[in-house]
Amino acid sequence: MLTNILEQLINGLRTGSIYALIALGYTMVYGIAKMINFAHGDIIMVGAYALYVAVALLHLPAIPAVIFTCVVCAVLGVIIERIAYKPLRNAPRLAVLITAIGVSYFLQSASLIIFKATPIPFQSIINVDSINIGGVTISGITIVTLVVTTISMIILTFFINKTKAGSAMRAVSEDMGAAQLVGINVNKTITMTFAIGSFLAAVAGILYICQYQSLKPTMGALPGIKAFVAAVLGGIGSIPGAMLGGIVLGIIESFSKAFISTELSDAIVFSVLVIVLLVRPSGFLGKKKSEKV
Amino acid sequence: MENLKKKFAGKKALTNLLFIVISYAIITFLLKGGILNRQYTSLLVPIAVNIILAVSLNLITGFLGELSLGHAGFMSIGAYVGALITINMDAPEVVELAIALIAGGAVAAFFGFIIGMPVLRLNGDYLAIVTLGFGEIIKSILISLEITNGAKGLQKIPLYTNYKSYTLVFILMAISVIAITNIVNSRHGRAICSIRDNSIATESIGINVSRFKVMAFVISAFFAGIAGVLYAHNVGILKPTTFDYNKSIEILVIVVLGGMGSIRGSIIAAVILTALPELLRGADDFRMLLYAVVLIIIMLFNHSKIKEGLYNNNTIGKLFGKKTDKKKVGE
Amino acid sequence: MALLEVNNLGISFGGLRAVDNFNITIEKGDLYGLIGPNGAGKTTVFNLLTGVYVPTDGSIVLDGVKLNGKPAHDICKCGMARTFQNIRLFDKMSVLDNVKTALHNQVKYSLLSSIIRTPAYFNAERNMDKKAIEILKVFGLDRICEYKASNLPYGMQRKLEIARALATNPKLLLLDEPAAGMNPTETQELMDMIRFIRDNFDIAVLLIEHDMNLVLGICEQLKVLDYGRIIAEGDPVKVVNDPRVITAYLGE
Numbered sequence: 001m002l003t004n005i006l007e008q009l010i011n012g013l014r015t016g017s018i019y020a021l022i023a024l025g026y027t028m029v030y031g032i033a034k035m036i037n038f039a040h041g042d043i044i045m046v047g048a049y050a051l052y053v054a055v056a057l058l059h060l061p062a063i064p065a066v067i068f069t070c071v072v073c074a075v076l077g078v079i080i081e082r083i084a085y086k087p088l089r090n091a092p093r094l095a096v097l098i099t100a101i102g103v104s105y106f107l108q109s110a111s112l113i114i115f116k117a118t119p120i121p122f123q124s125i126i127n128v129d130s131i132n133i134g135g136v137t138i139s140g141i142t143i144v145t146l147v148v149t150t151i152s153m154i155i156l157t158f159f160i161n162k163t164k165a166g167s168a169m170r171a172v173s174e175d176m177g178a179a180q181l182v183g184i185n186v187n188k189t190i191t192m193t194f195a196i197g198s199f200l201a202a203v204a205g206i207l208y209i210c211q212y213q214s215l216k217p218t219m220g221a222l223p224g225i226k227a228f229v230a231a232v233l234g235g236i237g238s239i240p241g242a243m244l245g246g247i248v249l250g251i252i253e254s255f256s257k258a259f260i261s262t263e264l265s266d267a268i269v270f271s272v273l274v275i276v277l278l279v280r281p282s283g284f285l286g287k288k289k290s291e292k293v
Numbered sequence: 294m295e296n297l298k299k300k301f302a303g304k305k306a307l308t309n310l311l312f313i314v315i316s317y318a319i320i321t322f323l324l325k326g327g328i329l330n331r332q333y334t335s336l337l338v339p340i341a342v343n344i345i346l347a348v349s350l351n352l353i354t355g356f357l358g359e360l361s362l363g364h365a366g367f368m369s370i371g372a373y374v375g376a377l378i379t380i381n382m383d384a385p386e387v388v389e390l391a392i393a394l395i396a397g398g399a400v401a402a403f404f405g406f407i408i409g410m411p412v413l414r415l416n417g418d419y420l421a422i423v424t425l426g427f428g429e430i431i432k433s434i435l436i437s438l439e440i441t442n443g444a445k446g447l448q449k450i451p452l453y454t455n456y457k458s459y460t461l462v463f464i465l466m467a468i469s470v471i472a473i474t475n476i477v478n479s480r481h482g483r484a485i486c487s488i489r490d491n492s493i494a495t496e497s498i499g500i501n502v503s504r505f506k507v508m509a510f511v512i513s514a515f516f517a518g519i520a521g522v523l524y525a526h527n528v529g530i531l532k533p534t535t536f537d538y539n540k541s542i543e544i545l546v547i548v549v550l551g552g553m554g555s556i557r558g559s560i561i562a563a564v565i566l567t568a569l570p571e572l573l574r575g576a577d578d579f580r581m582l583l584y585a586v587v588l589i590i591i592m593l594f595n596h597s598k599i600k601e602g603l604y605n606n607n608t609i610g611k612l613f614g615k616k617t618d619k620k621k622v623g624e
Numbered sequence: 625m626a627l628l629e630v631n632n633l634g635i636s637f638g639g640l641r642a643v644d645n646f647n648i649t650i651e652k653g654d655l656y657g658l659i660g661p662n663g664a665g666k667t668t669v670f671n672l673l674t675g676v677y678v679p680t681d682g683s684i685v686l687d688g689v690k691l692n693g694k695p696a697h698d699i700c701k702c703g704m705a706r707t708f709q710n711i712r713l714f715d716k717m718s719v720l721d722n723v724k725t726a727l728h729n730q731v732k733y734s735l736l737s738s739i740i741r742t743p744a745y746f747n748a749e750r751n752m753d754k755k756a757i758e759i760l761k762v763f764g765l766d767r768i769c770e771y772k773a774s775n776l777p778y779g780m781q782r783k784l785e786i787a788r789a790l791a792t793n794p795k796l797l798l799l800d801e802p803a804a805g806m807n808p809t810e811t812q813e814l815m816d817m818i819r820f821i822r823d824n825f826d827i828a829v830l831l832i833e834h835d836m837n838l839v840l841g842i843c844e845q846l847k848v849l850d851y852g853r854i855i856a857e858g859d860p861v862k863v864v865n866d867p868r869v870i871t872a873y874l875g876e
Contacts, residue, residue, distance in 0.1 A: 479738030
C-alpha cells in the first residue's frame with residue numbers, strides 16, 4: 001500500500017511538473033499582457049510535432065532535435081504575439097481572448113491539414129534506465145522530467161529575480177504605463193515573455209510526447225486546460241504559484257485516478273479548484289486586489 | 294441641441310414582431326418552395342438552438358459583464374433531462390415535449406443558481422475559470438453516471454424537433470429571445486446592466502448586487518436548458534463530450550462577434566456562424582482553418598484604426614442594431 | 625429626535641486607526657460640511673456610513689434605524705444616498721437610464737410582468753420616466769437624457785451622479801467633493817442646486833469639499849477631520865479660523 005502511494009506520488013510529481021512548465025507560460029503572459037493565452041496549449045502540440053519532424057523525418061540526433069523544437073516554438077510564440085495580439089494591446093480583453101481562441105483553432109487545423117487526424121506513433125528520445133529505491137520503481141522518463149523541470153524553474157526564477165531583463169518583466173507586469181515612463185521597452189519585454197513561455201511549452205511538449213508517445217492535432221488542448229487551471233490555482237500572475245499549482249494539480253489527479261475513479265478525476269480536479277477559489281479567491285499565492293472607493 | 298427623441302416602446306416592439314413574422318415567412322417560403330436542399334433544412338433547428346444559446350449567454354457576458362466559459366454545461370443538463378423524460382415517458386408527443394422543456398429548463402436553472410453562488414465571491418478571470426470548471430465537472434459526472442449511460446451517451450431520443458417541426462422550434466426561439474429582450478429592458482435588466490458598469494455604485498443606489506448576479510445566471514441557465522432540450526430532440530443522440538468547453542467557447546465566439554450586449558447581433562452572428570461551416574463544407578479540411586483565419590481577421594479588423602475610420606461602431610451587431618452616439622455634449 | 629446620530633464611530637485597518645471616535649448629529653434640513661486635509665479620513669467616514677466598510681466600533685442611527693452592519697444596498701433603502709469622489713456612473717447607459725436604475729426601489733413590478741409586459745409594466749415605466757425627468761430637470765440634464773453617460777462633460781457627470789443619488793429618495797444625501805473639477809461658474813450653479821434640493825426634496829446634506837468658497841457659501845455647520853479625529857466643529861467661519869485647523873492644513 002505504502003509503495004503504491006509513493007509510486008502515485010511520484011507519478012503525480014511527474015505530470016504535475018509538466019503542468020507547472022506549461023502553467024508558467026500562462027502565468028507569465030497573464031502577468032504581463034493581462035490576457036489568457038488560449039493558444040498556449042497548442043504550442044505544446046506544435047512542439048511535439050516539431051520534435052517528430054526533427055527525429056523521424058530529418059533524422060537529427062536527440063540534442064539538436066530538442067534545440068530545433070525549442071527554437072521553433074519560441075519563434076512561433078513571438079510570431080503569434082506580433083500578428084495576432086500586438087494590434088489588440090488596447091482592445092477589450094475579451095477581444096484578445098477570442099483572438100487567442102482563433103489562433104488555437106488555427107494551429108490545430110493547420111496541423112490537421114499537414115499531419116492528418118490519424119495519431120502518429122512516436123518513439124521516445126529519452127533512454128534512461130529506471131531505478132528502484134526501496135521497492136519503488138522510478139522510470140527513466142520520470143527522472144529526466146523531474147530533473148529538467150527543476151533546472152528550468154531554477155533558471156527561470158534566477159532570470160526573473162536577478163537579471164535586468166527579468167526586473168523589466170516584473171515592472172511591466174506591475175504597471176505597464178509606469179514601466180514605459182521609466183524607459184523600459186514594453187514591446188520588447190512582451191516579446192521576450194512570449195518567447196520564454198513558448199520555450200517552456202516546447203520543453204513540456206517534449207517531455208509530454210516522450211511519455212505518451214502518440215501525436216495528434218488536438219493533443220495540446222487537455223494539458224493546456226489543466227495547466228491553465230494549475231496557474232489559476234496557484235494564483236494567476238504568480239510564478240511560484242504556477243509551479244506550486246502545477247504540482248498540486250498533478251498529485252491530486254494522480255491520486256484520484258489511482259484511488260477513486262478515472263472517470264471522475266477531472267471532476268475532482270475542478271472541484272478542488274472551485275473550493276480553493278472559494279476559500280482563497282485569488283489562488284494560493286495570488287495577490288488580492290481590492291477596489292478603492 | 295439635438296431634439297429629444299421620445300421612446301415609443303410599443304412601436305419598437307411592433308418592428309421586432311414584424312421582423313419575426315417576416316423571417317418566419319421567408320423560411321416557410323424557402324422550405325415549401327423546395328429552394329433549400331436537405332443540407333440547409335437540417336440547419337434550421339441548430340441555428341435556432343444557437344440563437345437561444347447566444348442570446349442567453351449574452352445576458353451573463355454582455356449585460357452582467359461576467360465572462361462565462363461553462364454555458365455548454367447548462368445546455369447539457371437541459372438536453373439530458375429532456376431526453377430522459379421523453380425516452381422514458383409514454384404520452385402524446387406534445388405533452389412529452391412540453392414537460393421535457395419545462396423540466397430541462399428548470400433543472401438547468403437550478404444549476405445556474407448553484408453556480409451563481411460562487412460568482413458572488415469571484416470576478417473576472419477567476420470567475421471565468423470557475424464556470425469552465427463547472428462545465429467540465431458536469432461533463433465528467435455525465436460520463437460516470439449510469440442513468441446517462443456514461444461515455445456511450447443516450448440514443449434513440451425521439452426526434453420531436455427535427456426540421457419538420459421547425460414552426461414549433463421557431464416559436465420557442467422567438468419566445469426565448471423576446472423574453473430575454475424584455476428582461477433586459479426592464480428594471481431588472483437595468484439593475485443587471487448597472488452591475489456591469491459599476492457594481493459599487495449599483496450597491497449604493499439600493500440594489501442588491503448579489504441577488505441580481507444570481508438572477509442573471511439562473512435566467513441564462515434556464516434558456517440554455519431549453520436550447521439543450523431542443524438540441525437533444527433534433528439530433529437524437531447525446532454524448533457527454535459534445536458539451537465540453539469547446540462548445541462553450543463556440544457560443545462565446547458568437548456572442549463576442551455579434552457584439553456584447555447586442556441581442557440582434559447575437560442572432561445575426563448565430564445564423565452566420567452556424568451556417569458558415571456548412572457553406573465551407575466543400576473546402577473540407579480547410580474549413581476549420583478558414584474559420585480560424587476569419588475569426589482572427591474579424592477581431593483584428595474590429596479593433597483596427599481602419600474600422601474606426603469607416604464606421605462609428607465596432608461590431609456586426611451595431612451595424613444593424615443600436616445607433617451609438619459618439620458625439621460629445623457641447624459645453 | 626435627530627435625523628442622523630453617529631456615536632463613537634471608528635475603524636482600524638490592520639494597526640492603522642483610520643477613523644476614531646467620530647460623532648455627528650444631523651437634523652432634518654441641515655447642510656453640513658466635512659473638511660480636512662488629504663488623507664484625513666473623510667471618505668472613510670462616508671464609506672462607514674454607507675456600508676462600504678463595516679465599522680470596528682460605534683453606532684450609526686438614521687431616523688431611528690440602526691444601520692451599522694447592514695449591507696450597502698439596505699442602508700440606501702433606509703434613506704441614505706451618496707456620490708463618489710471618483711465619479712461612478714453607469715457609463716454605457718443613457719442619462720435617463722442612470723436615473724431610472726436608481727428608481728429601482730421606488731417604482732416596482734415583478735419579473736413576470738417585465739417578461740410578458742403586463743399593463744403594470746407600462747404604467748410603472750411611464751411613472752419612472754416622469755419621475756426621472758423631473759429630477760433631471762433640476763440639474764438641467766433633461767434635454768440630454770438620451771445621451772450615453774460617458775459622453776457627458778465632467779461637470780455634467782458630477783450633476784448626474786447627484787441626480788441619481790437623489791432618485792433613491794434619500795433622507796440624507798452624502799456628497800463626496802461635488803465641486804471637484806468644476807469651474808467657478810459651475811461651482812456657483814452647484815451651490816444653488818444643493819440649496820434647491822435641500823429645500824424642495826426635504827433632505828439633509830452632508831458634504832466633503834475642498835473648495836472653501838462652496839463650504840463657506842452653503843454649509844451651516846462644519847466638522848474638521850485630521851488623522852481620523854475631529855479637531856474642530858461648529859460655525860463655519862469660526863472653525864476655519866481655529867488655529868488647530870490652520871495648523872492641520874498648513875503645518876506649524
